[in-house]
Structure formats: structure tokens, C-alpha cells
Amino acid sequence: MKVAMKEIREDMYQAHEFARVAGVTVRTLHHYDRIGLLKPSGYTSAGYRLYCKRDLVRLQQIVTLKFIGFQLKQIKELLNPNAFDLVSALTRQKEIIAAKREQLDQAMKAIEKAQELLAINDEPDWDAFKRIIEVITMQNNMDWTKKYYSKEAKQKIAERAKTIPPEVIEQGQRDWATLIREVEAAVAEGIDPKSEKAAALAERWSTLIRAFTGGNSEVQAGLNKMYADKDNWPANFPKPYSDEAGAFMCAAIAALKDK
Amino acid sequence: MKVAMKEIREDMYQAHEFARVAGVTVRTLHHYDRIGLLKPSGYTSAGYRLYCKRDLVRLQQIVTLKFIGFQLKQIKELLNPNAFDLVSALTRQKEIIAAKREQLDQAMKAIEKAQELLAINDEPDWDAFKRIIEVITMQNNMDWTKKYYSKEAKQKIAERAKTIPPEVIEQGQRDWATLIREVEAAVAEGIDPKSEKAAALAERWSTLIRAFTGGNSEVQAGLNKMYADKDNWPANFPKPYSDEAGAFMCAAIAALKDK
DNA sequence: CCTAAGGTCTGACGTAACGTCAGACGCAAG
């Protein structure tokens, strides 16, 4: 019996051995088994999982892709034989990582500014914090408009922002946030970018942008460049908006202009 | 009746209005209510939530802290009157963000290398990918030893790494991963860094480091510097290890050396 | 007065990737 077992286990790992060599936990193996990502290639008579070398290769692939930041679902697809385009997946993943990094950088900047404030004034000045974050998200907005605006246009925008009373800016930010949420909802509902509803959203979007930019002609030119370049819509879209929302608004605005 | 309502609602927002001005969803308000982060300051006779301006201030503080990356639990603590040290929380948060960024950078590097490989060879070469990630994590290890090693020492380490057969390196990485997991477990169990068990772990840790570094004297000097400087243990500890594990090993190694 | 539209409430389930029990069973050595 013992010999038989040995024979069966020839080149087979038991769960903990297998987990050890791969640097994961047994529980992780159970999990991967359950979700069908990595099934053991054998079982003992007692129902113990047995893994072979080919399983190890696959597990290492899984770990590799996880390191790169893919989700287990995606890994499952990437790893199945019909080879769902790893190349483009990598490109997309890079964009996602870049976007995440952007967020972290913003948070980092915000913290540093907050620390400066705290160094001066012992009591946390929440109002100032809020403004800091507004400024940072604003700069972020600038980031992705940057490629479409000339230096002078940006200058003008910045100057103009200073002249606007803070409560107007606040209102604008709220309007913006609201609009974004509605756009996301529209995307989720699968609404056609050419529909009336989308047109209304596009109208509001443009209005906000105009309000934000002061609606002067240079800035308008920048916007036009931006719309024209829609296939190049910023990949690392600022956080509060999804890629889908960006694409949707782009299409909606284009449709609006066609009329 | 209607007038009475109006009076009650003087300066009070209903859920959706409140959510809109703050840029969150109603469901989020429900959530914050449930977890006790933000309770409405009033209710209508029908049990509808009513929020006032002070609630708005608090909600904005919450949003601000969330932007910085705090968890709701921590926000709850940071926001309660006894003001649980916002300053140190910010410092810690910076470290956490830096660590996350580090990971993203590594993932990004790995992807780029993988893309280079794919550009050359159409078929994904998993073995090569694996090595790439090994190299990157290795560089990462270098990152936090960097401050303790001289340039020459690092040079030597790098040279030596090349001469080691790959299967030995692989084994080393597995051993390392295993050890880390055991250390984390020890920390979780609250084991004393001065105990026998901790000493055994410290021994293995040192051995691995020696194996990794080639055990020459310059490198040893670097290690000593590192141990001596334990209060300065790298803040953005490389991902697979927790801060606690780092502190634990540091203490255990110190205890070992005291004997 | 009834109804339709739109808002609110609660509770329950879903998400990602496992960790952590808990209870039951397997296996090899002393």
C-alpha cells in the first residue's frame, strides 16, 4: 500500500509541498481550485489534492500575472489555450497602473501640503485641506487637457480661476461631480451616445468646460483639438471618471457637433 | 402641516440633496450612518434622514481623508474629538502610499520587460517572465539594503548573483518566501523576539542573507550597520513583508547578537 | 380621491482574494 502510494505520488506534490515551492498558501490552492483557475491533476484515495510539474508551471504563470496586477478572472482568460491577446492586455494593464500611480501621487501631494499647513498651524484647518484637494484635482484636470492647450491658454485659465469666487468654484465642482455620476450611470445603462439623453449630458459637459475655461477662443481651439483627437482620449483618465465614461462623452460630444 | 415641515427642514438637507452637494451617493450616506461614521442630525416623522450644515462639514472632512487614502475606520478615529494624532497618521500614510507606489513601479517595469520579450519572440516565454520578476524583486531587495551597502559591496553582490546557478537562486527565493511567511505567522502569534523560536528564525534569516550576499566582510559590515540602525529600518519595506515582520526580525537578530 | 412619478427606508446579497476558524478525517511514528 505504502509502495503503491509512493508510485502514485511519483513526481506528484502534496498540497503543502506544492504551496511551498510556489510560495503560496494551501488555502490559496483551494481557492484557485474552487474558482477553476488551477485544478490539481490528481487526488489520493482520501481525496487529497495532488499536483504535478505542469501544475507548477501554470501556478508560476498565475503568480507572475498576479505580480503584474491582473485579476484572477483575467488571468484565467489569459491562460486558456485560445490565448486571449496577452499583448493588448499588457498595454491596457500599463494604463491602469499608470492611473493608479497618478492617484497615489495626488494623495501624496495632498498629504505633504496638509503637513505643511499643520506645521504652521497646530489645529487641522479642514477648509484649507479641502481647497488643497480641489487644487490638486484641478491640476489633475489640467494634466489631461495639457496636451491640447497652449501654454498661454493654460495661463489664462489659471488666472481666471483665481478671479472666480470660491463658492462658484465649489458649486462648479459639485456640478461636475454630479454630471460625472450621471454619465457613469448612462454608460452603465448602455445608453446610446447619439441619443437625446446623451446630447443633454454632452451639452452640460461642454457648458461646464466652457465655464471652467472661460470660453475664450484659444481655449475653444484646444477643446476642438481634443475632440478631433478622440481616439487619443487620455489613457490615464483622471480618477473619478472611468475610461468608459470618457469614451462615452467623447462620442456624445462628437454626435452633438455633427448636428 | 406642509409649513411645519418646511420649518423643520429649515437649513436641513434631505438625503439626495445632501449627497449631491457633497458629491457622494445616498447609499454612501446610508453606509456611513450604519457604521456610525456620519449620523444624520435629524429625521422626518416618516423616518427620512435629515442632514444639517455641520453634517456637511464632517462629510467633507471624511471625503478629504478618503482622498488621502485612509480607511473609514481610521477616519472615524481621526475625526473623533480626542484628535488621535493626525500628524503621525499622515506620516504613516505617506509610507504606505510610497510602498504601494513601489509595487506599481515594479509591476510597470515587469510589464515593459515582458513587452520587450514579446516584441522579439511572438510566443510568451513564461520562463523568461519569471526570471524578470525575480530580477525585479531582487533589485527591490537591493533598494532597501542600498543605504547600508557601499557601491563596491553591491557590485560584488550583483557579480556573485550571476555566478550562482539559477536553480539555487530559485531555491533561495522559495526559502526566503517560506521564511517570511513563518515570520509573519510568528508575529501574528505574538511570539517574543527573544524566544528560542525567534532566534531560530533570525538564524535562518541571517543565513539566507549571507547566502545572498556571499558572506564577505564588506557585506557583513553593511549588515551590521543595518542592524545597528534598527530604528531606521526601511519604512517602505518591500511588499511581501509587513512592517511588523521587519521590526520583529530586527529585534530577533539583535537579541541573537546580544547572546 | 386616485394615481403616477420620484424619493426613502431596510435588509440581503455581491464584489476580490483569500484568511481564519471549526469539525471531521488521514497517516505515520512511538
Add this chain to the structure above:
DNA sequence: CTTGCGTCTGACGTTACGTCAGACCTTAGG
């Protein structure tokens, strides 16, 4: 036969909400 170590499954916990589902409130219009 016990002891120690290992395995199995199932269920709940984690984070910050989103998404129904079913039921109730409010208000304007017919």
C-alpha cells in the same frame, strides 16, 4: 492507541459601498 501534523469542506470576515427587492411617503395632476 495516542500524538502530531496534514487534509478536507463549509461558513464567516474583510472593504466600501452597488444593486436589487419590497414596502412606504410625498406631491402634483387628472
